[in-house]
Amino acid sequence: MNGNYRREKKPQNTVVSLTMDESFFFERAVRALDRYQYDKALKYFRKTVELKPGNPVNHCNMAGILSEMGNYEASNEALLHVLEHVDPSMTECRFYMANNFANMERFEEAEDALLAYLEADASGQFLHEAEEMIELLQFELKRNLRQHHVLARQGSDRHERARTMLEEGMFAEASDLLEQLLEEYPDFAAAANNLALAYYYMGMTDRALKTVEDVLQKEPGNLHGLCNLAIFRRHSGPEGAAEAAQLARRLSTVIPFHREHAFKLATTLGILDEHEAAYQHFRRLLSGEEASSDASIHHYCGVAALLSGRIGIAEQMWKQTLKLDPEAEAARYYVERLPEWKQNGVSELVSYHYRLEAVKRSELWRRWEERLTQDSSSMQETLIHTLQSGNEEEKRQVLKAFYSFTDEKWLDALRVLAEDSSENQELRSLAQQALKNSGENVAEEKERSELQFSREPAELPVWEKRWQDVLDTAIRASCAPSDFGLRRDLEALWTDFLRRLYPDVPVFSYAQGWAAALDYLTDKLRRGESTYEEIGQRYGVSASTVGRYVKRIDQVCNIKERMTMHSRDHRKGL
Template sequence: MDESFFFERAVRALDRYQYDKALKYFRKAVELKPNNPVNHCNMAGILSEMGDYEASNAVLIHVLEQVDPTMIECRFYMANNFANMERFEEAEEALLAYLEQDESGQFLHEAEEMISLLQNELKRKIRDHNVLARRGTDRHDRARAMLEEGRFAEAAEMLEQVLGEYPDFAAAANNLALAYYYMGLTERALETVEEVLRRDPGNLHGLCNLAIFRRYSGLNGLEESVRLARRLATVMPFHQEHAFKLATTLGILGEHEAAYGHFRRLLAGGGDEAGDASVHHYGAVAALHSGRFDAAERLWKQTLKLDPEADAAAYYLERLPEWRENGVGEPVNYQYRLDVSRRAESDRRWEERPPEESPAIRAGLLRTLRSGSDEDKRSAIQACRPQGDDEVADALRALAGDESEDSELRGLAREALGENESERSDSFEGEESPAPPFSRDPAELPVWEKRWQDVLDTAIRASCTPSDFGLRRDLEALWTDFLRRLYPDVPALSHVEGWAAALDYLTDKLRRGDSTYEELGRRYGVSSSTIGRYVKRMDQVCQIKERQNHRKGLQQ
């Protein structure tokens, strides 16, 4: 009759709820093999079941002090005993000791439930602590919440600390890349995500983020983004989280066929997404863009069933019969909420946009301008577009006028505000009566179509660096003036690259540049004759040659 004999007898007694017998047999097993911590813990468990919590804790303390100090789970058992004795302060101490020492996380879920219980009983939050089993995931989760709240600098700082301790934590690195991107630190964002992919070339979140970042990093970046989109379109993820990330990224990148396939699988999987109205809407938009009108109708109807207030779905569903007959004649956005009465003035694209166009990102930029480091302020200035945003303009003016700030930063702030006269194309030395400036305010137009924005975005990506405030303003000014003069009879603008090349050419001429049709044709992938045709049309509308002649006359 060795230790295993009494152990089996104890288990049999437990199955019959004969706790007295079970305790007797476990005690005998401990006597026969006193260095086996499992027998001690089983005895402590029986004592706890019998309500003798003090005796149970005495056994657990004996295990930690005399038998096996690595049996960290004993602290979790002790926390349960203290809670049952309503000694909640001691329960908290034992529980936090368990969380801070247990690397495996054996009772992590149960410990989190106990935290909720203790907080209710103590009427306060549990003391600050680290959860060793999470290896930085607590801070990572807090940093993710900061990203959602627009606190990008704080999120970046916390994620940098996490990665300093756990350099292989890919999820933290991907979110750090997003924080950098939202702060306007595009190069650092790219470096971070490329490091993730160097360690793990197949990291899906990293590939998706890289495709988005490259989309807004010039013409070469746009080409790489297209290549990445084609690569991502062939991926078939297993996990729902990965499928959703991939589906939304492919929608952003215009790969609607592949995006629809992933949204359809998500909705058929029976998970949380199946009851999410917004996922049905995204699937409907992807279906429409890939020519599946019946599927789009079915998904939008389900969207309205789940959320009767889904105005975008209601509007698109109303327009669907006309689109079946005549084709889709207006932009259809992934944007879930849509003010129908002013739909063209709402966020133009569901895409992940340049940093200043997102409200959350804008809040982060404002915070950085007011209290960030010099390096972060410099990046935030480069990411700002103060035109039409009084709060951003006020923050830049405050920075430009603060004599305690670095002189270079103050100068950059003035440039962003358009106060550096040497960079303005419609201000010339010696002019007494300058030509009327182009309108810079898209709000003068009662609508703003996606195709118009696509032309402007293409020209900006191909010709501007992040610090080219003057050129960016002049491209926007000329394009807005052209549209304003034509409205409401704006042409279809179906050849985005051709119109973008013409806009680039004329803006450069107004800035006394020397661009040629051939050079721009290579840059935009269009013929010289196409550029010439669109340049002629824009000149007729905006009277650009007359404007240049007026300037030459003043100079003479």
């Protein structure tokens, strides 16, 4: 070798231009944070601040990672900068500063920051956490905190009552109380957010949107309001869906300080199909001691991992889910499907639902809907052939798709199935419903419901055991083993109710009361003659209890109005 080297020149057209904007560095910060590479995460968060210094979220993200690294002094400097130069309305920064001072054992300064937060924050966003910190500081300071005024306590007792009403499904009563509260304290953001939820549950979508938009006009960064607005918009038509997508992108840049906010944000992002951002939040949640033993969060993280291209991590998460909860059937199903997915790619819908039944219902709807849009004429021939010669499960899948063809061949196939006494009764009932959806006037049996609720999968990242307990209680008390039609109607009404409530679903601690109301209303929709007293005896509850829970479901689902519009001749008093 002669020591003379010659480097080949690369073609000039191989240069790739990267847009290194705020989002570029934010994504890298989150990726580094997920790998616990705090130094890299901090470097990238600093870059987002340089690029968009007027965005308070960037400063708070940087403050959060500094706090995680134990650099509490620098974290407080970033938070103080937000209050003094970026957005003075972000009073929660003072609460974060109090936490940092407490971690530095500078308890006098922690007291100052905490009292400043309590005296400035009308929403009470961290009121309970602040009360816990008060106990800590009093112990460390060996005295009571200085006399102070808690702004959020103005009307807080009424606000707590209203929140309890929402949890119990008393939406009309909660809205009345919250409206009164906001007349006295118009800047009470938490009360306004809950009022928006109450309106949404009662089907008053326009008022719900107006209320949450008022909150965000005053506090553009209010996380609870942004999450609610995104979900409200998601279910308000094509224009609303587009706005929801924009909100989802905005929410994906937020990193909450507290577990409750992180879970709220993660589930919202999952609903909005922002799986990468949802994964990052679920992953961070699992780093905490409390969440590490929660099977459901492992499951949600597994779904988010798979949907964001991390099949290996998804497998780990679902296996851990099964260790914590051997009855986690959706996780078990996905683990069984993983070998095929690794080889051939994911070939079916993967949803955040915790119950396998809900997963399959979502997959069924998607699969048939996609095939229909590809070629309606050939798809129709396939469906007709399936009705004529398929097995029971295949026929059930076709009929549950609820297609509304008007072609005579399709209608003939439905009529034959509906009138065939040798067929399964459930299939015959489904065929009758499909005929009705196709515009045919079918003389329905008394057992069929006159009102149909949405069969579209409720966009829920979870299906809680307590929700299923209510449905199971109603089915056991009211359905014979072969009564598939009634079971389906109970499930349809209950699913419609939950879909309208989500994400703030009541606790449902009294399953018998909710099940009794579900039974009563389903019977009314099927033109039954049940009374509160009869239903109450069946479930071992009082007639007044049945009436109370019936009212709550009706407030959400607008059953009286829908029955009246559908058939005034058959309307029953609720």
